[in-house]
Amino acid sequence: MSIVALKSLVLIGFSEQKEAVYEALQELGCLHLVSLDSASGGVSNVALGDATIEAWQLLKRWHIDGTRPASVGQLSLMEVQERALELEQRMERLNDELELVEARIKEVEPWGDFEFSSLESMGGLSLWFYLIPHHRVSELSDLDWVWQEVGKDHRHCYVVVIARDEPLGFESERQHLGKDSLSTLRGRKAEVEDALSHAQIEGAELARELPRFVEHIMQLQDVGERSRAVQMGYEGAGMFAVKAWVPGEKVETVQEVADGYQLARVVEDVRDDEQPPTLFENPxxxxxxxxxxxxxxxxxxxxxxxxxxxxxxxxxxxxxxxxxxxxxxxxxxxxxxxxxxxxxxxxxxxxxxxxxxxxxxxxxxxxxxxxxxxxxxxxxxxxxxDMQDMDGMMALSIVIGAVHIMLANAIDAWRLRRSAAAWAPLGWIVVLFNALMIYLGGSHEGLKTAGGVGIVTGLVMIVIFTGAGQGHGVMKQLGTGAMALTKLSEAFGNVLSYLxxxxxxxxxxxxxxxxxxxxxxxxxxxxxxxxxxxxxxxxxxxxxxxxxxxxxxxxxxxxxxxxxxxxxxxxxxxxxxxxxxxxxxxxx
Structure with missing residues (x-):
């Protein structure tokens, strides 16, 4: 539970070693590179092509846990990518067609299974399909039409009219069923479902290439990362230089790599004017x-x-x-x-x-x-x-808030323990602790008096020590401390936030x-x-x-x-x- 202490590292070698050194440093994996070229912009992941990313996501989706990986060399990685994208397009087309066919089946099913005959064989007559509300079906008997009711649901009757031209004179909802019969549509649905099933099997088979494909992507990213790292370094006069931050415990490991390539190196502690990156070390x-x-x-x-x-x-x-x-x-x-x-x-x-x-x-x-x-x-x-004890639960929340804020100041005081400035966060702890005692003590006069003295003592500590160690004169230091008292309302506001x-x-x-x-x-x-x-x-x-x-x-x-x-x-x-x-x- 700490921030790792870092060292500044510079490595210098001959240009012909550059690629090998960068690859070795990348394998080592413990350096935060610092740009020696202001235009390089720093290290970032290489941007993979959209097609590559899409193919990788498809293979992950199709992969079945426990499936044996494909043998190396069966397909090139580009072929895997192209086949994955083509297969996805095919599946999308099949799914779209399946949705369309299912919708057509739902429309045609109530009318029954029939085939349309040619106009010649029907003497120029056509079939016209209407949805007619139940309460209006009786009106059909008053019209000079040839019609037949072929089905019904809770709202409509399904009526087929035989006529040469579209019947007029009756307001109703006409249906356009298309030329395919119900049997034809059901047959096409079975064909599409079969094609989708085969495509899914093909996808699962292609997904056996996933381990090789992932390795390929990682290699591409590693190459791109090394390329960017090279841009961050310096090269000239047949020499190259690398600057980086390295954890102190890893310095010896890096030195072993440097010795292997006979690199010159400079290892220094962090200077006060430098701002290294933050590396956490936690269990x-x-x-x-x-x-x-x-x-x-x-x-x-x-x-x-x-x-x-x-x-x-x-x-x-x-x-x-x-x-x-x-x-x-x-x-x-x-x-x-x-x-x-x-x-x-x-x-x-x-x-x-x-x-x-x-x-x-x-x-x-x-x-x-x-x-x-x-x-x-x-x-x-x-x-x-007791959640119904409002006063008790409010007091508990305020105590938790005060302890939490005091803990923050205690940690800050420990961090500054080698400086007189550490007494300032201790002053805030004294103020908060005594204010809490006054609150919890209620009408107890002794606690009020002691708490008041404690708060004043804490405020004095804040005024005297907030500006300590900054190299200012006494008056400026006291002025800085006095300005710090403006956080007094913020401190009590922060504690009350825990309500x-x-x-x-x-x-x-x-x-x-x-x-x-x-x-x-x-x-x-x-x-x-x-x-x-x-x-x-x-x-x-x-x-x-x-x-x-x-x-x-x-x-x-x-x-x-x-x-x-x-x-x-x-x-x-x-x-x-x-x-x-x-x-x-x-x-x-």
Whole structure:
């Protein structure tokens, strides 16, 4: 749970070694290259052609797990790509035709199976097809037509009229059935379905080439990556140079490669005027915390890794917002159903943490789909927090908020521990702690007096030490400290933001209870269908509440970490360490 210490590395060698050296460095996969050419723009994935990406996605879709890969050399990779694209076009045409034929069958089926004869054989007469509402069929007897009713449904009669020209004088919905009979359409449907089945088998067979095709894409990306890396370096006078950031623990490994190619090298510590990339080092259990913070920002290299704190505080906040063990059971069931389909180990770990925390917190607050357990039961004895105790739950939320903000300042103080500036975040801790004591103490005069003295002490610490270590004079340092006091209202505002944990949790429980009451009333008041109506209300209501709670848990749980918490400890943004390495999978 830390940010990896980096070293600055420069490698210099002869131009004829350049390609081999870059390939060896890419194989090593631990360097973040720095551009020595301002026009190069940095390392990025080579953009694969649209046709290649589409073919890869098709092969993935058609691939069947456990299928034996194709023998090497049966098809060229270009042939695989072309066949995949052609097969997809063929399947699209067949699917379109199948939809059209099925629609035609649906139109023709009510009229029966018949063949159209030629006009000559019918003496110039034609068949005209009409949908006529039931209440108007009797009007046909008043008309001089030859007609026959061939079918009916709940709204219309299907009437066929035999006439030389289109009959006039009767408003009705005429049908255009086309020239193909029902037997012909059904035969064509069978042919199209058979062709689709063969195409799907062909796709599954072609998908056996997927491993080779993926390897081919990775090779293309690796070549493109090396090409861009070469552009970032410097070359002239028969020599080339590479500059990069490298983790300190990997320096010896890089030196071994450099010795193998007899490269000159310079390894230096990070200078104060340099801003290296940020590389996190976390155990597998907390790596998902990196994902939670990286989509918002990457902390600066000289800050700290908040992955651990963010992961577990977010887990707690999510559970407090859900506040229902029944919903936790639903999450557990959904996680069990989709477990094998979730490819990312980090996502699995996060979902498991959120599910467990929701179950535990839901048991503690005693809510099971909005129903409170009986006090004498096991679950009733585990019910130790009362969601109906507004004052108590508000106080708990404020305590959690104050502790969270104080933790941010404590970490900041530890980071600055070798500087007098560390006393400033300690001052904020003193202010928040004493303000919390005054709030929790209520009318206790002793706590009010001690808390007031503590707040003043903390404010003095903030004024004196906020500008320390910046090389300013005493007056300018005090001025910087005085300006820092403008964050006082922000500090208390940030703490009060944690009341959303209480508010959203209560809202979720209240909605669940409201839907339960509605279902109970429906069951009691509507005879016969009351029970079914109650079931519908419960399903729709709790599904809606569950979705809203999930959304609120993610949005507000992350917001309290990434805005309120980061505001006090992770203010400076950096950029991520991007290793120059071979690809594990194709990306577009």
């Amino acid at each position: 597998a259990s907390t790596q998902v915390g990196e994902s939670l913070i990286s989509f918002y920002m990457t902390p600066s290299y000289r800050l700290w890794d908040p992955s651990f704190v963010v992961l577990y505080s977010f887990t707690l906040f999510f559970a407090m917002i859900m506040s229902d063990a029944g919903y936790g059971v639903v999450m557990a069931v959904l996680l069990g159903v989709f477990w094998k389909r979730i490819e990312s180990a980090n996502v699995k770990h996060l979902c498991l943490l959120l599910t467990i925390s929701t179950l535990v917190w839901g048991v503690l607050v005693g809510s099971y789909f909005g129903i409170e357990p009986d006090g004498g039961s096991l679950f009733g004895m585990l019910h130790v927090l 959303r944990l209480f508010a959203l949790g209560v809202a979720s429980a209240a909605l669940a209870g409201a839907f339960n009451d509605l279902a109970s009333q429906a069951n009691a008041s509507v005879k016969g269908l009351g029970f079914l109506l109650a079931i519908v209300i419960l399903l729709v209501g709790h599904t809606l509440n569950f979705i809203l709670a999930i959304m609120s848990g993610f949005i507000h749980g992350l917001r309290l970490n990434l805005i309120e918490f980061f505001n006090w400890s992770v203010g400076e943004e950096g950029y991520a360490f991007r290793a120059f390495k071979k690809k594990n999978k194709p990306t577009n």
